[in-house]
Amino acid sequence: MQLLNTLLIGITAGSIYSLMAIAFVLVWRSTRVVNFAQAGMALLSTYFGYEAVSRFGSFWIALPVAMIGGALFAALVELVLMRLLVKHASSGPIAGVAPIIATLGLLGVIKSAITIIWGGQDQRIVAPISNNGFTVNGSTLVFSPLKLFILVVVVILLIILSILFQKTNLGLALRASAHAPEIARLSGIKVDAVRTLGWALAGAAGAVAGLFQTVNGNGNLSPDSSEFSLLLVSGFIAAVIGGLDSLLGAVLGGLFLGIAISFVLMYVSSGLFFIAPFVILLLVLFIRPQGIIGVKVGRRA
Amino acid sequence: MRKSRKQSTHVPLFILGGVILFILSNFIEELRVLQGTTIAVYVIAISSIILLTGYSGQVSLGHGALMAVGAYAAALLRFEFNCPVVVCFIAAVLVAAVGGLLLGLAAARLSGPYLAGTTLALAIGLPSLANQFSFLGGEQGLEFRVGPPDIQADAAVEPLTYLGKVLLILSKLRTTLATGAWPDASPVDTYKWWFWIAALAALISIWCVRNILNSSYGRSWRAGRGNEVAAQLAGINTARSKVLAFTISAGIAGLAGALLAMTIGTVSPSAFPLALSFSLLTGAVLAGITTLGGVIIGAVVLVAIPEIADVVAHRLGASESVTTNLPGLIVSGLLIVTVLFVPNGPVEQHRARKARHEAAHNSTKK
Numbered sequence: 001m002q003l004l005n006t007l008l009i010g011i012t013a014g015s016i017y018s019l020m021a022i023a024f025v026l027v028w029r030s031t032r033v034v035n036f037a038q039a040g041m042a043l044l045s046t047y048f049g050y051e052a053v054s055r056f057g058s059f060w061i062a063l064p065v066a067m068i069g070g071a072l073f074a075a076l077v078e079l080v081l082m083r084l085l086v087k088h089a090s091s092g093p094i095a096g097v098a099p100i101i102a103t104l105g106l107l108g109v110i111k112s113a114i115t116i117i118w119g120g121q122d123q124r125i126v127a128p129i130s131n132n133g134f135t136v137n138g139s140t141l142v143f144s145p146l147k148l149f150i151l152v153v154v155v156i157l158l159i160i161l162s163i164l165f166q167k168t169n170l171g172l173a174l175r176a177s178a179h180a181p182e183i184a185r186l187s188g189i190k191v192d193a194v195r196t197l198g199w200a201l202a203g204a205a206g207a208v209a210g211l212f213q214t215v216n217g218n219g220n221l222s223p224d225s226s227e228f229s230l231l232l233v234s235g236f237i238a239a240v241i242g243g244l245d246s247l248l249g250a251v252l253g254g255l256f257l258g259i260a261i262s263f264v265l266m267y268v269s270s271g272l273f274f275i276a277p278f279v280i281l282l283l284v285l286f287i288r289p290q291g292i293i294g295v296k297v298g299r300r301a
Numbered sequence: 302m303r304k305s306r307k308q309s310t311h312v313p314l315f316i317l318g319g320v321i322l323f324i325l326s327n328f329i330e331e332l333r334v335l336q337g338t339t340i341a342v343y344v345i346a347i348s349s350i351i352l353l354t355g356y357s358g359q360v361s362l363g364h365g366a367l368m369a370v371g372a373y374a375a376a377l378l379r380f381e382f383n384c385p386v387v388v389c390f391i392a393a394v395l396v397a398a399v400g401g402l403l404l405g406l407a408a409a410r411l412s413g414p415y416l417a418g419t420t421l422a423l424a425i426g427l428p429s430l431a432n433q434f435s436f437l438g439g440e441q442g443l444e445f446r447v448g449p450p451d452i453q454a455d456a457a458v459e460p461l462t463y464l465g466k467v468l469l470i471l472s473k474l475r476t477t478l479a480t481g482a483w484p485d486a487s488p489v490d491t492y493k494w495w496f497w498i499a500a501l502a503a504l505i506s507i508w509c510v511r512n513i514l515n516s517s518y519g520r521s522w523r524a525g526r527g528n529e530v531a532a533q534l535a536g537i538n539t540a541r542s543k544v545l546a547f548t549i550s551a552g553i554a555g556l557a558g559a560l561l562a563m564t565i566g567t568v569s570p571s572a573f574p575l576a577l578s579f580s581l582l583t584g585a586v587l588a589g590i591t592t593l594g595g596v597i598i599g600a601v602v603l604v605a606i607p608e609i610a611d612v613v614a615h616r617l618g619a620s621e622s623v624t625t626n627l628p629g630l631i632v633s634g635l636l637i638v639t640v641l642f643v644p645n646g647p648v649e650q651h652r653a654r655k656a657r658h659e660a661a662h663n664s665t666k667k
Contacts, residue, residue, distance in 0.1 A: 034414035036421065084641050097360045100417045101586055102640045104362070108579055108633025115626045229425050229575070236418045271433050274426035281422055282407060285415065 001139060006266045007259065008143040014258020015154040016216065019209035020235025021242060021250035022161070023202040028244050029178035030198025031082055033099040038206050039232030040110035041077070043223070045070030045207030046214055047114055050123050050221055059128035059215075066207040074203025078196045081106065115223045122222045127215040150212050157208065158251060161201075165247065174198060178245075209235070230274070234261075237281045315508045322500045334492045335564070336604050341499035342560045343600035345506045347584040348593060349553035352510055354582075355591040356519060357546035358526030359408055363420030364554045365578035366427040367404075371397035371555025372562035372573070373437060376445035386447050390502065393559035394552040401551020405544040424578050428570035442569025445562045447495065499560050506553055511593055513549065522546055576629065583636040589646015598647065606631050 020038065027035040035041075049066035053059060085102050129149050133141040165171035176184040177194040185191045209231060214220070217227050238257045242249025257280060264276040322337075329337070346368065353359050361367075371393035378384040378392050404423070408416050431437040513519055524532040525539040532539050562568045580603055588599030610627040617623075643650050 034418060036417070081637070081641075088641050088644060096358060096413055097354060097417075097590070098640050098644060100360055100414060101582060102637055104579055104582065105633045105636035105640065108576070108629060109637065112626045112630035112633060116623050116630070119622050120626075233422045233425055237422065240415065240418065269433075271429075274429045275433075278419075278422040278426040281419060285407070285411060285419065 001141075002266070005142045006262050008141065008147070010259035010262030011255060012143075012147040012150055012216065012258070013262060014238075014255040015151055016209050016212050016231070016254075017234045017238045017258050018251045018254025019154060019157070019205050019212070020231055021238035021254045022158075022247055023206040023209065024235055024239035025242070025244060025247055025250045026198050026202035026205065028239070030174075030195040030202075031078070033082065033103065034236070034244075035202070036100065036103040036232070036236075037077070037106035037110060038202070038235065039210075039228045040107040041070060041074055041203055042206035042210030042213075042231060043225070043228050044073060044110050044114060045203065046125075046210035046221060047118055047123075049207070049211045050118075050125055053125055059126075062125070063208070063211060066211050067204040070203040070207030070210075071200040072203070074206075075196050075200040077106065078199035082195075082199075083192075111223050118223075120223055122220040124219050125211070125214050125221055126219060131215075146215065150216060153208070153212075157205070161205075161247065170197075226274075230277075233274070233277050234258075237277050237284075240281065241284050311508070311511070315504050319501065319504050322504075323497070331490070331492050334496045338492070338496045338499045338560075338564055340597075340600045340604050341496070341503040342557050342564065343581075343584055343603050344503045344596050345560065346554055346557035346581050347588055347596050347599045348507055348510045349550040349557065350581050350585040351588065351590060351593055351596060352514065352553070353546055353550035354585060355589075356514060356526065357522040357543055357550075359543060359547065360413070360417045361404075361408075361420045361547075361550070362417055362575075362578050362582070363404065363423040363427070364550075364581055365573045365575065366420075366424045367397050367400055367551045367554040368558025368561060368577070369428055369431075369568075369570070369573035370400045370551075371558035372445070372568045373431070373443070374555070375559035376443040376562055376568040377436075379445055379447075380443050386498070390556060390559050393555045395555075397555020397558065398548050398552030401554075402544065402548045404551065405547025408547055409540045409543045421575075424575050428573055431570045438569070442567045442572070445559075445566060445568050447498070447563045495564055498563070502556060502560060506556060507593070507596070510553065514593060518542065518545065579636075580632060583632050583639075586636060586639050587646065589649045592646055592648045595646050595648040602635075603632070606635075 020042070023038050023042070024034065027033060027038070045066045048069035049062035052062040052065035056062075081102060082099075085099060127146050129144075129146045131144045131146040133144045135141070163171075165174060173184070173189045173194050174197065176187070176189055177191045177198075181191050184194075210228070213227050213231050214225075234257055235254075238253035239250050241253030241256060242251070243253075257277065260280055261276050264272055268276075346364065350361070350364060353361055353364075374396035375389035375393040378389045379386070384392075404420070407419065411419060431442070432439050437443065514522075521532065521537045521539075521542045524535060524537055525542055529539050558573070562572065565572055584596075584599030584603045586599075587602050588595035588597075607628040610631055611624065614624040614627050639646075645653070
């Protein structure tokens with residue numbers, strides 16, 4: 001029973017990490033930048049969701065509000081920050097580290113701004129569905145209706161995303177701009193607009209991840225929340241496990257990471273909350289640096 | 302050609318700098334002395350980032366964690382074995398360097414965002430490890446007391462150590478500077494003592510870093526950063542030189558960590574937050590990531606920002622939450638603005654403009 005519990009907790013957490021990893025992958029594919037501000041953007045979107053909950057009193061409005069808010073903000077960041085970055089800091093000794101430093105600066109700006117606007121104290125987002133476990137054969141599982149709901153929503157979003165990428169012209173443009181921007185531009189695709197769209201999709205995915213991470217945890221939301229540090233690290237690690245370039249890889253990486261962390265916390269020590277992901281990342285980078293699905297080229301970026 | 306090979310190491314210049322700092326420390330108020338100590342700590346920490354990121358081209362967001370490693374090493378020796386302060390600081394350098402060596406071995410296989418992400422995970426993860434082992438003191442942390450030796454008492458009870466004798470002379474000199482007379486005894490307050498230690502450590506570190514960067518190691522790092530394949534063709538073992546850069550940088554960061562712990566009085570996980578790593582990066586970018594000479598700019602700005610933000614917030618009559626968060630907002634905002642508009646730092650920018658100007662001037666003369 002404990003085994004089943006651990007597995008189900010891991011899958012739920014892993015599905016949230018998958019969404020975050022997808023956000024990293026979408027941004028990486030569109031601008032070749034690892035967006036370390038992704039968790040900050042997710043946090044901001046979650047605060048949008050919190051505002052919606054406290055104004056309209058419904059989680060069902062908060063979810064789309066957070067997604068749209070997150071998408072718009074991400075698009076804005078791409079339009080303003082990333083385009084300036086490409087223009088000004090794409091040569092010289094700083095070129096390699098400029099995007100990393102810029103996104104970290106953005107993370108700091110977002111966190112400080114949130115604290116100034118909403119204050120540093122905990123805000124609460126109440127989950128719309130009970131987080132009390134299902135009862136099977138008289139014993140209570142940790143797996144709850146809320147966790148089931150999270151899983152279902154994540155799966156639906158993944159299906160929508162894969163249809164978008166595989167079946168629509170827009171998806172084709174997104175894939176073309178990622179793999180061969182010059183050729184895509186020659187064949188009439190507006191690569192810059194497509195890049196902004198990639199960021200917007202990532203912002204929306206991150207928003208859902210942030211909202212779910214909050215309600216799946218204790219429901220408390222604060223600018224210095226360790227849940228969001230974990231989301232940043234786990235999302236990045238899941239994306240790296242998946243090869244950083246593959247959406248399917250991101251999903252598998254997220255699930256693998258979620259289950260692995262869940263087992264470590266249950267069977268080794270519950271204090272390894274932050275160290276376990278780091279060790280898993282190091283192991284992955286040493287054993288299979290190109291990721292589960294990645295093609296074998298050196299990790300030069 | 303021959304002259305450039307045997308560059309001067311500028312020993313007299315650094316000694317002169319030390320003397321000036323010592324004299325200066327006796328003429329400024331206590332709060333400024335403490336800020337001077339913080340500036341010296343930042344100078345050391347930022348120079349470790351410049352060495353690693355600017356010269357060897359590796360990004361580390363984990364230097365806050367490496368500082369914590371150094372601080373814990375120093376505090377443990379002081380707390381458990383009551384070692385002399387100098388030994389504690391040397392241990393901080395060595396233990397952090399070993400940590401850096403391990404991290405560097407992993408880092409040499411990674412690049413760009415992968416390295417940044419890995420060190421970020423370390424910076425978030427490592428401080429929480431202190432809660433796992435009871436001998437590290439958990440959330441409260443360990444006490445790390447470094448005070449000036451009580452000269453008068455010590456001199457009466459036991460013979461002074463070498464360091465104590467130097468201190469005795471220095472403190473008498475200080476009173477002489479103030480009153481014009483040579484006193485029999487003179488007390489030293491803690492802040493000034495800290496400043497002397499930190500300033501001395503900063504001068505030694507900058508001297509070391511400067512000369513390492515001008516040595517063949519520094520050249521091989523720059524070569525590897527510019528074009529790794531070309532550097533390998535020139536016979537440089539780029540992997541080994543990257544690991545070496547990480548090790549040295551970590552050792553310097555460890556020293557900075559121990560000094561920071563000295564000014565706080567304790568070592569705890571909360572003293573080394575992720576924000577510290579980010580501040581250091583900001584300082585390095587403001588200094589100009591490839592200009593060691595700019596390091597003082599970065600350090601002064603990092604110390605000045607909270608002060609300026611405080612003044613601004615009070616002038617605007619802002620609320621409490623604005624006042625406490627304005628410094629963070631300014632630091633991060635400044636980081637973005639600098640990367641976007643002055644990516645190579647103000648010093649380098651000025652130098653480039655001057656060079657352009659001179660080139661234009663020369664061509665018109667001809």
